[in-house]
Amino acid sequence: xxxxxxxxxxxxxxxxxxxxxxxxxxxxxxxxxxxxxxxxxxxxxxxxxxxxxxxxxxxxxxxxxxxxxxxxxxxxxxxxxxxxxxxxxxxxxxxxxxxxxxxxxxxxxxxxxxxxxxxxxxxxxxxxxxxxxxxxxxxxxxxxxxxxxxxxxxxxxxxxxxxxxxxxxxxxxxxxxxxxxxxxxxxxxxxxxxxxxxxxxxxxxxxxxxxxxxxxxxxxxxxxxxxxxxxxxxxxxxxxxxxxxxxxxxxxxxxxxxxxxxxxxxxxxxxxxxxxxxxxxxxxxxxxxxxxxxxxxxxxxxxxxxxxxxxxxxxxxxxxxxxxxxxxxxxxxxxxxx
Numbered sequence: 001x002x003x004x005x006x007x008x009x010x011x012x013x014x015x016x017x018x019x020x021x022x023x024x025x026x027x028x029x030x031x032x033x034x035x036x037x038x039x040x041x042x043x044x045x046x047x048x049x050x051x052x053x054x055x056x057x058x059x060x061x062x063x064x065x066x067x068x069x070x071x072x073x074x075x076x077x078x079x080x081x082x083x084x085x086x087x088x089x090x091x092x093x094x095x096x097x098x099x100x101x102x103x104x105x106x107x108x109x110x111x112x113x114x115x116x117x118x119x120x121x122x123x124x125x126x127x128x129x130x131x132x133x134x135x136x137x138x139x140x141x142x143x144x145x146x147x148x149x150x151x152x153x154x155x156x157x158x159x160x161x162x163x164x165x166x167x168x169x170x171x172x173x174x175x176x177x178x179x180x181x182x183x184x185x186x187x188x189x190x191x192x193x194x195x196x197x198x199x200x201x202x203x204x205x206x207x208x209x210x211x212x213x214x215x216x217x218x219x220x221x222x223x224x225x226x227x228x229x230x231x232x233x234x235x236x237x238x239x240x241x242x243x244x245x246x247x248x249x250x251x252x253x254x255x256x257x258x259x260x261x262x263x264x265x266x267x268x269x270x271x272x273x274x275x276x277x278x279x280x281x282x283x284x285x286x287x288x289x290x291x292x293x294x295x296x297x298x299x300x301x302x303x304x305x306x307x308x309x310x311x312x313x314x315x316x317x318x319x320x321x322x323x324x325x326x327x328x329x330x331x332x333x334x335x336x337x338x
Contacts, residue, residue, distance in 0.1 A: 126164030246302035
């Protein structure tokens with residue numbers, strides 16, 4: 001660990017058997033005047049301290065909705081949530097008021113997909129980082145400025161002293177994303193939520209950001225919940241992977257195991273539709289059809305209309321979880337328990 005990172009104390013590994021994050025049977029429904037969206041439909045998972053869990057799936061599968069529920073960022077007047085979400089022993093769905101505000105930052109922090117719309121455009125980046133550490137750590141102006149400078153150095157922003165005085169629009173996309181990471185890490189969170197943080201970046205900058213996140217995660221001992229639609233990103237960043245479709249996890253397990261031996265047809269379809277160097281001269285195998293309509297989910301498997309292996313039983317009821325080994329879950333009638 002370098003000297004700069006030492007100033008941002010690591011969260012460290014979990015000392016007990018309980019996971020840092022425990023989510024059980026989470027349901028999220030958005031209720032509007034014209035329709036109701038069942039965005040998340042019975043998701044359960046856990047994340048240990050120092051572990052990276054990646055949620056992988058197409059747009060509209062419920063990935064970001066799940067992530068935002070960890071900080072209660074959904075509009076309460078439109079959102080119905082049930083199940084349990086526990087972070088560091090705290091019941092997230094039961095918190096309110098100042099207790100919820102105190103959780104955001106020191107316990108759970110988030111890197112948003114587009115930092116240009118996440119930073120306030122009328123304040124400098126340095127001011128916004130300083131405001132956060134002053135709010136949660138009670139630092140003086142000078143101490144907060146020193147912490148902000150250390151954070152920009154930690155995320156390897158060049159000329160960090162000068163960048164403190166920059167407004168968000170004065171930074172490149174990659175630099176803004178680094179600044180967003182610095183802001184998220186400013187209060188040494190135990191859990192970091194990353195909502196497709198590299199989607200808007202070019203390939204060269206993307207890999208730099210992923211390597212930076214992985215290094216900081218290991219140095220600071222954080223748990224990370226990472227959302228992406230890109231298989232290559234998931235392989236680069238994750239310890240475990242959860243493949244999501246129509247608000248449900250359809251396959252979970254260690255990332256190498258899932259990628260090398262996918263068991264769900266949707267996971268196989270995602271892998272087959274990913275471009276890589278060995279595909280030169282071959283036609284891309286796209287998944288047929290369109291993603292499921294979350295306002296009118298079918299009574300059976302939501303992937304059945306797009307699945308090449310579909311049979312009559314698939315449309316009768318949603319498939320149950322099948323554990324093919326102690327670390328691998330598949331939600332498909334073709335799966336066999338280990």
